[in-house]
Amino acid sequence: MQAIEVNNLRKEFKVQKSRSGLKGAVRDLFNREYTQVRAVKDISFQIPKGEICGYIGENGAGKSTTIKMLTGILVPTAGEIRVNGYIPFQDREKFVKGIGVVFGQRSQLWWDIGVIESFQLLKKVYRVSEADFKQRLDELVERLQLSELLSRPVRKLSLGQRMRCELAASLLHNPQIVFLDEPTIGLDIVVKTEIREFLKQMNQRYETTILLTTHDLQDIEALCSRVIMLDDGRIIYDGGLEELKAKWGKGKEVILQFAEAVSLDRLQKLTEGLEVAWSVDNELTARVWIPQQKVNVSEVLSRVVGVMGIEDIKIVETNTDDIVREIYKSGSAEAKAMHALNEKAEQEEVKVHA
Structure with missing residues (x-):
């Protein structure tokens, strides 16, 4: 449906x-x-x-x-x-x-009255029965930790407290x-x-x-x-x-920590023929950029792991923000x-x- x-x-x-x-x-x-x-x-x-x-x-x-x-x-x-x-x-x-609606920059609660009074008004707006309202309110108060906020005017709530009350207000009518x-x-x-x-x-x-x-x-x-x-x-x-x-990720960065000193030239020779880019942070740490859908991480690691001692590996994927x-x-x-x-x-x- x-x-x-x-x-x-x-x-x-x-x-x-x-x-x-x-x-x-x-x-x-x-x-x-x-x-x-x-x-x-x-x-x-x-x-x-x-x-x-x-x-x-x-x-x-x-x-x-x-x-x-x-x-x-x-x-x-x-x-x-x-x-x-x-x-x-x-x-x-x-x-x-x-439906329930929460606009983060707009309030559906009345600014100068207590939170519970706003909830009571919304109960009438949505025509929620007294029994359903009490059951729903008790659940929301417990799960959103609102018990200490109900008697406060909305204008005296912090932003985080107000948003929890806004969520409850939007869900009172289930x-x-x-x-x-x-x-x-x-x-x-x-x-x-x-x-x-x-x-x-x-x-x-x-x-x-x-x-x-x-x-x-x-x-x-x-x-x-x-x-x-x-x-x-x-x-x-x-x-x-x-x-x-x-679809849109550019690839992965693999950071390797070696047991012995390593040179950029040696790493490039080990992965010759693969479309990867190496850089060396210090004599024991290097990183390799592996483009999306062009080279497998396993293929790069298999060429390096079999030849050099590795103490740690970290794979960093492009995150959604990027x-x-x-x-x-x-x-x-x-x-x-x-x-x-x-x-x-x-x-x-x-x-x-x-």
Whole structure:
């Protein structure tokens, strides 16, 4: 069963052009000019029930715009969306009962009242019965360690405490799908680890479908079985993390510690004919760069191990951060400009549909 179905989804914004100078400002009052910005460009994907999927991309790639369409905040320009069988922007009242949303930079809790009072208000919003609310609240308080926070006003919570309360607020009505937009932004490593463990346990226990957008790729590696990568409004990768590394990884670095002094010349002769690059750190330590899919690590090691005494071997693979950074290295300035236009247009459209 598919929890989320997206077919040829597109989102365009009309953004006003601003002329420079006083004359330009006056002209803008009477004769406005607009430009069309396409933030999401005919993307399609499906997410089955119970999957944790990472949705990544640079600023301006279209991540937040997609999430806002999936949660019914924005109306698509074209294409089809089904979330839990509903069209988000049409079936809002029925639709929202089955989803939970956490925006890392926005709060769904009331700032000046106690956390428990916010939870009570959300109980009424989602029409949760008293028995279900108590059972769910007790579980969330225990697992997220919220007992000492319930009576505090939200404004007196630290960022880590507030994010744990935000997670609880999004899960009080036991949604089938949870959308997490930068849920660990600005948090320390201890709180991040706690939140990741909680999300994994929740997914395993309730088969909750999770769509996670984040710039912290350690969140992706810790939680996601699949990743969808966006660039300039288009999907450029949809698959597993290991396949991502195989497709875009550059290779492995092997660090060897020898029992006796070694020279660069001798190592190069031992691996002659192989496309590898050696460097020597000191007389006992050397490292070799092995390009992806050109040479096997075992082939390099077999030539060296049989001839020289080795005390230690360390294999360093290209991590996901490095791979994604390399993919997005080009065009970052253009992406930031597009992000600014998208943000402006989204704010205007959200006001219209609010």
